[in-house]
Amino acid sequence: MKLQTILSFVTGPKPEQKCTSRGEVAEYEDKTVLISGAGGSIGAELCQQVLVQNPRKLVLLENSEHALFCIEGLLSEMADGVELCPMLGSVCDDGFLQRVFSEHKVDIVLHAAAYKHVAMVEKNPTAGIVNNVFGTRCLALAAQCADVHRFVLISTDKAVRPVGVMGATKRLAELLIRDLALRSSGTVFSIVRFGNVLGSSGSVVPIFRDQIARGGPVTLRDRRMTRYFMTVQEASRLVLSAGAIAQGGEIFVLDMGQPVRIAELAVKMIEAAGTCVRALGSADVGIEIQETGLLPGEKLHEELVRPDGEIYPCGEKIFRVEEDGCSEIEIAALLRNLRKFIDAGDETRAVAELKNKVAEGETASQDITDQRQNLQSS
Numbered sequence: 001m002k003l004q005t006i007l008s009f010v011t012g013p014k015p016e017q018k019c020t021s022r023g024e025v026a027e028y029e030d031k032t033v034l035i036s037g038a039g040g041s042i043g044a045e046l047c048q049q050v051l052v053q054n055p056r057k058l059v060l061l062e063n064s065e066h067a068l069f070c071i072e073g074l075l076s077e078m079a080d081g082v083e084l085c086p087m088l089g090s091v092c093d094d095g096f097l098q099r100v101f102s103e104h105k106v107d108i109v110l111h112a113a114a115y116k117h118v119a120m121v122e123k124n125p126t127a128g129i130v131n132n133v134f135g136t137r138c139l140a141l142a143a144q145c146a147d148v149h150r151f152v153l154i155s156t157d158k159a160v161r162p163v164g165v166m167g168a169t170k171r172l173a174e175l176l177i178r179d180l181a182l183r184s185s186g187t188v189f190s191i192v193r194f195g196n197v198l199g200s201s202g203s204v205v206p207i208f209r210d211q212i213a214r215g216g217p218v219t220l221r222d223r224r225m226t227r228y229f230m231t232v233q234e235a236s237r238l239v240l241s242a243g244a245i246a247q248g249g250e251i252f253v254l255d256m257g258q259p260v261r262i263a264e265l266a267v268k269m270i271e272a273a274g275t276c277v278r279a280l281g282s283a284d285v286g287i288e289i290q291e292t293g294l295l296p297g298e299k300l301h302e303e304l305v306r307p308d309g310e311i312y313p314c315g316e317k318i319f320r321v322e323e324d325g326c327s328e329i330e331i332a333a334l335l336r337n338l339r340k341f342i343d344a345g346d347e348t349r350a351v352a353e354l355k356n357k358v359a360e361g362e363t364a365s366q367d368i369t370d371q372r373q374n375l376q377s378s
Contacts, residue, residue, distance in 0.1 A: 027108070027150070027244035028053035034106045035060060036091055036139060037113030039067025041200035042154060045236040046110050047075055053240075057083040059104050061113070063090045091135035094142065101146035109143045110243065111136065112154045114170065117202050121166035122297040125351045126342055132169035133176070133338065140180055144187045152243035153177045155193040155251075157228060157302040161360040164297020165351060168358040172334070174251065175326050175358075181249035183328070190246030192239045193321075194254040195228030195302060208266055212273045216287035221294045223263040226301050228256035234317075242318050253304045255317040263289070330357075 033050050037043040038060035050058060058075070062068040065088055072086045085104060089096040091113050100106075114132050115121050121128035136153065143151045155174055158167035174191050181189035198205055204220075204227070211218045235254060242252040270277055270287050278286030294300070305311060309323045326334075334357050341350035 025053055025240045025244050028055050028240065030054065030056050031107040031149075032057040032059065032104055033108045033110065034100070034104070035110045035112060036062075037111075038062045039064055039071040040112060041197060041232055042236065042239075043110075043112040044071050044074070045232045046112060046239065047071060048078070049233075049236050049240060050110075051075060051078055051080075051082055054080075055082055057085060057104065059085045059087060059100065059106060061087045061089065061091070061100065063088070063113070090131075091139045092130060094138055097138060097142035098145075101142055101148070106143070106146060106148050108150045108152075108243070109139065109148055110152050110154065110239070111139055113139075114154070114173075116156065116166065118158065118164055118166045118297045119295045121169070122164050122295070125165040125354075126347050128165050128169050129338060129342065129350060129354060132166070133172050133335070136173040137176055137335070140177060140189065144180065144184060148187050150188045150243060150246065151177075151190070152239065152246070153189070153191045154239065155191050157193060157195040157256075157304050158299075159193065160303040160306055163299055163359055165354065166297060168354050171358050172331075172354065176331055176335070178249055178251070178325050179328050179331050184248065188246050188248045190243060190248070191251045192242045192254065193251060193304060194230060194235050194238075195256045195304065196230070197232045197235055198229055200232065204262060204265070205269075208269050212270055212275075212287060216278075217290045218266050218270065218287055219290050219292050220262050220266055221292055221298060222300060223261075223291060224300055225262045225294075226259040227262060228259050228302060228304065230254065230256050238316075238318055241315055245315065245318075251321045251323060252314070253311075253319050253321050255319065256304065259301065334358075 028050050033055045035043050035046050035050065035058070038047055039062040043062075047058060047060065060068060060071060060075070062071065068086050068088055072084060075084055087100050089100070091097065113135065115128045140151055153173060156167070156170050159170035159174055162168040162171050177189050177191055196203060208218055238254050246252070266289055267277055276286040278284050278288050280288055280290070305321050306323045309321045312320045312322070314320045334353065337353050338350055341347075341353060
């Protein structure tokens, strides 16, 4: 996404965002669709766009009572005859999931539930591993046992050559879904990977906006840092489209446009607020920009595709990526070791095992340019 487009969301008027229109993604019509993490930023938008497709039933799976209450209230005003089924519980609860699938006869699962904040998961790695890895596995196996037709994992660019716990858990989630896809004769498993969503919880845009409103300083990790951005409306529309065309085992990536330099975004947002950047320590008017340094688990630059990935266009702003994976034996061994360490309360060894097997280190900024050129020429 271009910097100017991001700024338009901050200062207004907002450009019209294309969402799914009725009948655009026929795969969801008259189906029972379960959305995990239904109360989150992405989950809530997916709920609204699926409703437009006139499903038979929408199952809202959420472990936050407040988030579930809010999303049910929002959707009830636009349901137009679609049955809403709010389900309060965890994707890690096998018994709960079995009851949900047995009761509601689900056709399609959109798995958006995850712990996504890099710094928070780095501080709470056991929770991140349990939710993002074992929760994904529990939900996927429950869906497979219930003969669900489609299962779509919502992933992140932080899963590509991860350096931290959150990215590593999402990469392992990708690997285990791909492994299930290879051995599935019924459920069609697929993955959709994209970058930052504008305005989501923890997003840099609302953080900068609040800091500017308070008079500063605006804090950023590193002036060299870049990130991909996309609106939640467009990302959700493309997720639905990609999930509908999946045949099994695909990793889809969304064309996010060019990566944005976070320092430039900070400067433009300060100027858009009618003020200017003030030099550090200066008594002049304006707002300071302070560098705080990368937090554990963060990278200067994110990627959408691994270096070994081959990119193939398969729809508007949707690409299919073929990447190396892990064998069923390797994944099973890693999951077994993680479970052993977690059950023993040995968080240090669990993190070490995860990073040793999945994390691969920082990416060079040139990879971003090469990757973008590959997408444009595909």
